[in-house]
Amino acid sequence: xxxxxxxxxxxxxxxxxxxxxxxxxxxxxxxxxxxxxxxxxxxxxxxxxxxxxxxxxxxxxxxxxxxxxxxxxxxxxxxxxxxxxxxxxxxxxxxxxxxxxxxxxxxxxxxxxxxxxxxxxxx
Amino acid sequence: xxxxxxxxxxxxxxxxxxxxxxxxxxxxxxxxxxxxxxxxxxxxxxxxxxxxxxxxxxxxxxxxxxxxxxxxxxxxxxxxxxxxxxxxxxxxxxxxxxxxxxxxxxxxxxxxxxxxxxxxxxxxxxxxxxxxxxxxxxxxxxxxxxxxxxxxxxxxxxxxxxxxxxxxxxxxxxxxxxxx
Numbered sequence: 001x002x003x004x005x006x007x008x009x010x011x012x013x014x015x016x017x018x019x020x021x022x023x024x025x026x027x028x029x030x031x032x033x034x035x036x037x038x039x040x041x042x043x044x045x046x047x048x049x050x051x052x053x054x055x056x057x058x059x060x061x062x063x064x065x066x067x068x069x070x071x072x073x074x075x076x077x078x079x080x081x082x083x084x085x086x087x088x089x090x091x092x093x094x095x096x097x098x099x100x101x102x103x104x105x106x107x108x109x110x111x112x113x114x115x116x117x118x119x120x121x122x123x
Numbered sequence: 124x125x126x127x128x129x130x131x132x133x134x135x136x137x138x139x140x141x142x143x144x145x146x147x148x149x150x151x152x153x154x155x156x157x158x159x160x161x162x163x164x165x166x167x168x169x170x171x172x173x174x175x176x177x178x179x180x181x182x183x184x185x186x187x188x189x190x191x192x193x194x195x196x197x198x199x200x201x202x203x204x205x206x207x208x209x210x211x212x213x214x215x216x217x218x219x220x221x222x223x224x225x226x227x228x229x230x231x232x233x234x235x236x237x238x239x240x241x242x243x244x245x246x247x248x249x250x251x252x253x254x255x256x257x258x259x260x261x262x263x264x265x266x267x268x269x270x271x272x273x274x275x276x277x278x279x280x281x282x283x284x285x286x287x288x289x290x291x292x293x294x295x296x297x298x299x300x301x302x303x
Contacts, residue, residue, distance in 0.1 A: 009283075
């Protein structure tokens with residue numbers, strides 16, 4: 001075991017950084033436009049809302065309440081009584097593939113691409 | 124070096140394991156006071172101070188002892204400060220991270236310092252947590268993977284540098300103490 005940073009260490013760090021940057025930079029080149037906000041609770045059948053229609057969705061799961069706000073092509077959790085507040089602190093998301101998670105409530109809010117309909121589709 | 128009877132040796136192992144598990148738990152608790160989430164408001168980001176101790180045990184004593192201490196820390200930490208969900212996340216992350224360390228131990232360990240090993244361990248830990256999250260929340264959570272990998276570079280790198288500094292001295296001290 002070496003006690004100082006070695007060239008192999010730098011190679012590992014550079015490889016990991018390159019992998020992360022590729023994952024960030026490549027998908028938008030092939031992505032559809034964001035179309036739906038998909039909300040699922042504990043991985044169950046999700047509910048989809050078109051991202052272009054402003055609305056507020058209130059949820060209660062696992063004793064935690066959340067208010068999800070879709071506005072101006074972006075989505076955010078604007079209120080929650082969850083103790084860690086991480087979902088609210090994540091802020092607004094608007095790109096395809098982005099997610100907001102609330103682990104205590106088991107809620108995942110993800111933006112998906114595709115052709116958007118005017119009304120929301122349940123199921 | 125004095126030889127120990129099997130009973131004494133087992134007692135020493137149990138006492139040392141208990142102390143190390145408690146130390147790891149204490150580091151986890153202390154870490155909860157560091158407001159990382161105010162800087163990076165995403166779930167799962169931690170400095171990973173307890174992993175410093177787990178890696179120290181892994182390379183000073185044995186992978187099995189590191190597994191035992193890590194498992195104790197994860198279970199106790201979830202019982203005291205977490206939830207069944209956090210237990211599941213930590214267990215998946217810890218298992219994948221230890222599997223990666225085991226693979227490194229028999230391959231690249233002679234070429235890497237703790238800096239590289241810690242980065243790989245952190246990246247695997249975060250990947251394991253995301254695999255656990257994908258089982259609960261669906262595959263959309265992998266959007267976080269690149270951000271998690273960059274966090275692994277930063278936080279794993281910091282832990283690795285700390286280990287590079289303390290291992291030459293502390294490793295010998297705690298190993299010597301175990302054989303007395």
